[in-house]
Amino acid sequence: MWQYASRRLLLFIPTLFLATIMVFALFWIVPGDAAMMLLTGDEDGTGKVTTADIDKLREKMGLNRPIHIQYGAWVWDLMKGDMGTSLWYKNPIIDDLKERFPVTIELALLAILMAFVAAVPLGIISAVKQDTKIDYASRVFALIGIAMPSFWIGLLTIYALAYGLDWLPPLEYATITENPLLNLEQLFFPALALAFHDMAFTARVTRSAMLEVLREDYMRTARSKGLRERTVILRHALKNALLPVITISGYQFGRLLGGVIIIESIFVIPGIGLYLVDAIIHRDFIVLQGVVLLAAAVVLVLNLVIDMLYGILDPRIRYS
Amino acid sequence: MTSLWNKKAVFYAPLIFILLFAVACGSSAEPVIVEKEVIVEVIKEVAVIKEVIKEVPKEVIVEKEVIKEVYRDVMVIATPAPAPVEAKGRAAWEDIAAGKHYRGVFPLMAIRNPGFWDVHYGGSLNTVLTPSSPRFNGLVEYNPVNPTEIIGDLAKTWEVNDAGDVYTFRLHEGVQWSKGRGEVTSADIKFTLDRITMPDALRARTGYLRTVHEHGAAEAVDKYTIKVPLMFPTATFIPNMATDYFKMYPKALETVSQDDFNCCPEKSYGSGPWIFKSWKKDNNFEFERNDAYFKGPRPFFDGLKVYTVRDEARRLAAWKAGQAFGSFLPWTSGNTPWNMEQLEIDTDGRMRASILDGVGIAFLWLRNDRPPFDNPDLRKAFYLALNRPEFGKVAYRGFGVPGTFFSPGFVEDSTKFAKEGKPGYRTDKDVDLAEAKKLLAKAGFPDGIPNLKINGLNAGSSMKAAEQVAAQFRRDGIADITLDAVDLATMYVKMRDGNHSMSLVNTGIIITDPGDIINQFFLQDVLRNPHNWNDPRTDKLMVDQNMEQDPTKRRELIKQFADVLHEGESHIVPLWWNSSGATFDYRLRNWHAPMTVQLVHKWDHVYWDPDAKMPTTPGYHP
Numbered sequence: 001m002w003q004y005a006s007r008r009l010l011l012f013i014p015t016l017f018l019a020t021i022m023v024f025a026l027f028w029i030v031p032g033d034a035a036m037m038l039l040t041g042d043e044d045g046t047g048k049v050t051t052a053d054i055d056k057l058r059e060k061m062g063l064n065r066p067i068h069i070q071y072g073a074w075v076w077d078l079m080k081g082d083m084g085t086s087l088w089y090k091n092p093i094i095d096d097l098k099e100r101f102p103v104t105i106e107l108a109l110l111a112i113l114m115a116f117v118a119a120v121p122l123g124i125i126s127a128v129k130q131d132t133k134i135d136y137a138s139r140v141f142a143l144i145g146i147a148m149p150s151f152w153i154g155l156l157t158i159y160a161l162a163y164g165l166d167w168l169p170p171l172e173y174a175t176i177t178e179n180p181l182l183n184l185e186q187l188f189f190p191a192l193a194l195a196f197h198d199m200a201f202t203a204r205v206t207r208s209a210m211l212e213v214l215r216e217d218y219m220r221t222a223r224s225k226g227l228r229e230r231t232v233i234l235r236h237a238l239k240n241a242l243l244p245v246i247t248i249s250g251y252q253f254g255r256l257l258g259g260v261i262i263i264e265s266i267f268v269i270p271g272i273g274l275y276l277v278d279a280i281i282h283r284d285f286i287v288l289q290g291v292v293l294l295a296a297a298v299v300l301v302l303n304l305v306i307d308m309l310y311g312i313l314d315p316r317i318r319y320s
Numbered sequence: 321m322t323s324l325w326n327k328k329a330v331f332y333a334p335l336i337f338i339l340l341f342a343v344a345c346g347s348s349a350e351p352v353i354v355e356k357e358v359i360v361e362v363i364k365e366v367a368v369i370k371e372v373i374k375e376v377p378k379e380v381i382v383e384k385e386v387i388k389e390v391y392r393d394v395m396v397i398a399t400p401a402p403a404p405v406e407a408k409g410r411a412a413w414e415d416i417a418a419g420k421h422y423r424g425v426f427p428l429m430a431i432r433n434p435g436f437w438d439v440h441y442g443g444s445l446n447t448v449l450t451p452s453s454p455r456f457n458g459l460v461e462y463n464p465v466n467p468t469e470i471i472g473d474l475a476k477t478w479e480v481n482d483a484g485d486v487y488t489f490r491l492h493e494g495v496q497w498s499k500g501r502g503e504v505t506s507a508d509i510k511f512t513l514d515r516i517t518m519p520d521a522l523r524a525r526t527g528y529l530r531t532v533h534e535h536g537a538a539e540a541v542d543k544y545t546i547k548v549p550l551m552f553p554t555a556t557f558i559p560n561m562a563t564d565y566f567k568m569y570p571k572a573l574e575t576v577s578q579d580d581f582n583c584c585p586e587k588s589y590g591s592g593p594w595i596f597k598s599w600k601k602d603n604n605f606e607f608e609r610n611d612a613y614f615k616g617p618r619p620f621f622d623g624l625k626v627y628t629v630r631d632e633a634r635r636l637a638a639w640k641a642g643q644a645f646g647s648f649l650p651w652t653s654g655n656t657p658w659n660m661e662q663l664e665i666d667t668d669g670r671m672r673a674s675i676l677d678g679v680g681i682a683f684l685w686l687r688n689d690r691p692p693f694d695n696p697d698l699r700k701a702f703y704l705a706l707n708r709p710e711f712g713k714v715a716y717r718g719f720g721v722p723g724t725f726f727s728p729g730f731v732e733d734s735t736k737f738a739k740e741g742k743p744g745y746r747t748d749k750d751v752d753l754a755e756a757k758k759l760l761a762k763a764g765f766p767d768g769i770p771n772l773k774i775n776g777l778n779a780g781s782s783m784k785a786a787e788q789v790a791a792q793f794r795r796d797g798i799a800d801i802t803l804d805a806v807d808l809a810t811m812y813v814k815m816r817d818g819n820h821s822m823s824l825v826n827t828g829i830i831i832t833d834p835g836d837i838i839n840q841f842f843l844q845d846v847l848r849n850p851h852n853w854n855d856p857r858t859d860k861l862m863v864d865q866n867m868e869q870d871p872t873k874r875r876e877l878i879k880q881f882a883d884v885l886h887e888g889e890s891h892i893v894p895l896w897w898n899s900s901g902a903t904f905d906y907r908l909r910n911w912h913a914p915m916t917v918q919l920v921h922k923w924d925h926v927y928w929d930p931d932a933k934m935p936t937t938p939g940y941h942p
Contacts, residue, residue: 032809
């Protein structure tokens with residue numbers, strides 16, 4: 001297994017390399033650059049800005065260099081352990097990532113946890129009580145969840161809280177180590193908004209996996225041994241049905257990293273989502289590269305972990 | 321069969337949610353307005369401040385060569401209505417406010433994360449000016465309680481020589497840099513002026529100073545007197561120096577690099593009412609009161625905390641839920657005036673709408689370097705055909721006034737144009753349309769111009785405005801236009817290099833003086849005139865008005881400038897002067913709407929009065 005893991009880890013290098021090339025190339029195609037944004041501001045700017053000013057600053061910032069030179073310089077710095085300095089904020093982006101990434105990871109994990117805790121029982125009930133009112137209700141819930149984007153749910157949540165309860169999660173952000181309770185207040189609703197979609201999706205996958213497993217011969221065998229129905233379902237059926245659920249959880253985590261961009265804006269969470277939005281608006285490609293690299297690495301590691309989990313959940317699966 | 325779903329199992333998952341929900345909601349800290357008894361300190365102080373204001377000579381003889389030299393380089397910001405006003409002693413409101421001192425950190429909301437912490441450097445109201453302004457003082461300032469006046473800030477008095485080209489400022493004595501880091505002296509002022517005018521340094525919105533004042537020319541006469549010579553006499557100097565961008569820094573900061581200045585607020589300090597305390601990126605920045613502020617008893621809060629909330633809906637919800645008591649700026653991008661009026665209704669009048677009219681303009685920018693708009697007749701046809709009242713009603717719900725070239729009321733009043741029968745603004749729009757169609761036919765487009773693309777910002781109001789232009793012109797047979805909505809950086813690039821025929825741009829102004837608009841649109845090679853539209857008449861008027869010291873004569877020159885533009889052949893079609901929306905709790909007192917959204921950001925004059933009575937008429941009342 002460790003040999004397999006090592007091989008997969010080695011594959012990360014070309015994958016990440018390709019990801020950075022793609023982002024760099026995309027940024028090269030997109031019009032505008034950091035020099036222009038620095039001078040005009042990120043609103044519709046005022047003041048006297050000449051094209052000569054912009055060209056001069058572009059030159060100073062090295063943005064006039066050929067794209068492969070810029071990319072090469074960035075990769076060279078990266079290999080030396082330097083992720084670069086933000087073109088806009090003028091500080092090392094590693095410092096910002098250290099602060100922001102844990103925030104986003106915490107939010108995503110909480111959302112996954114919520115989705116898992118709600119969806120798996122829902123999926124099981126739905127499968128066990130197939131074609132009953134409970135099943136129909138659960139399927140309708142799942143369809144609504146899948147159809148509604150997270151940002152819309154986020155806005156509805158804010159609206160409901162502000163206009164219904166005259167209450168909102170606090171604006172002040174505190175990390176989990178600074179103030180766990182405040183941190184939970186901050187993250188509960190955004191995580192819920194993010195989780196809703198995944199909850200629905202996971203519930204559907206759990207239901208279909210359970211239905212498949214419930215028809216297997218070994219389920220009949222388990223019941224014929226005289227086991228309690230609860231034990232049959234939870235120990236024999238659920239364990240086997242969980243494989244696809246875990247697989248999609250990995251996929252959902254990657255998706256959540258994208259979904260947090262708007263949710264973080266709505267709920268004022270200072271994670272990488274907001275950082276990324278700023279980087280795109282400011283054309284700060286150094287920041288963008290750093291964030292994409294990190295997000296890609298997390299998704300790759302997560303996929304590897306999930307692949308490893310298969311072997312634990314299903315002893316028939318062996319890696320060589 | 322054993323029942324699978326006993327109660328415990330069924331309610332297990334929902335219970336977790338309920339518990340989490342309860343924990344999340346239960347411990348919420350309601351915003352608390354701390355009301356404590358405070359000892360009112362009655363300071364009997366009679367401040368005798370003399371200000372010497374010498375009359376600027378009405379005529380200034382300027383040699384022709386100088387005019388030519390100025391023409392290519394000068395940034396034209398000319399004097400607005402305010403004239404220097406004598407600084408007064410402590411006002412009655414200050415004593416009242418001192419008695420209402422807010423013992424706590426006052427929560428406000430802004431829309432962006434701070435970008436740079438050097439207000440001389442970059443080009444953004446929200447990311448540069450907002451976070452920096454409260455920490456510093458200028459030499460002069462727009463009076464926060466009467467923003468059409470200019471008064472001394474660090475300068476106690478100032479005077480100008482007879483020739484109008486040397487200003488001498490006398491500083492307040494004993495003013496300290498925050499936390500007792502030395503006294504503010506003329507050496508600091510000289511350092512700041514030299515820093516702003518440093519050759520090759522990036523100075524997006526303070527670059528004006530380079531065009532009127534030579535680097536290194538300021539002279540510290542004595543510890544408290546600084547002499548500032550100008551390259552030529554101009555009435556534009558003081559109004560410009562009074563804006564929040566021209567803040568004074570201590571000389572001790574000369575070793576701080578530009579990057580350190582930009583990134584790290586703790587590496588700089590000022591003499592202003594507020595001292596930087598903390599910055600949580602993308603969440604909030606906080607100031608603590610400068611207890612040694614030379615304008616004591618100001619400021620009237622222990623601290624200010626400004627939450628940076630990007631999402632428009634979240635901001636409205638936060639004000640509704642009482643999480644902040646106002647907007648940090650007189651403008652909140654994305655929150656329209658009608659949003660703020662609705663908020664006033666939704667909060668039963670607690671949060672009041674503060675609407676500033678004429679603070680930004682939407683205009684059509686036509687590419688004069690390529691067909692079809694290299695033909696001035698077609699530019700004029702567009703100028704004539706646009707139905708501005710209808711445009712404003714649809715795109716801006718009627719908040720604002722029909723677009724003119726210069727700020728409303730300065731030299732022209734667009735609300736009267738219809739009555740006056742001014743072409744392009746006539747009540748009988750058919751007459752304008754007939755003239756426009758005649759011009760189109762003459763240029764070979766009797767059925768209107770086909771296949772035009774409009775380059776516009778993908779933000780709410782800009783999109784709506786572009787849609788309305790396209791809809792009107794399609795309906796009236798003027799042109800067939802499709803929208804190309806992009807983000808700001810892309811829009812700027814496309815303005816210069818794209819294949820679009822036109823762009824729709826919204827822009828703000830720093831001061832209401834026409835010079836601001838002239839700088840943005842009519843100088844050569846500027847971002848909004850990249851293809852260098854010009855007219856010999858406006859070229860001359862641009863220089864003449866800048867040099868003119870007599871306000872009446874200057875006004876007349878600007879009127880002439882506007883008349884040339886109203887011929888409709890420039891690269892700009894003014895659409896609508898729009899309004900900004902801000903909101904303040906009615907208990908927040910003494911906030912006076914400035915002339916533009918970029919002025920008076922120090923927050924040293926407002927105070928909280930928990931006993932204030934809710935106004936009976938709509939809107940915010942200071």
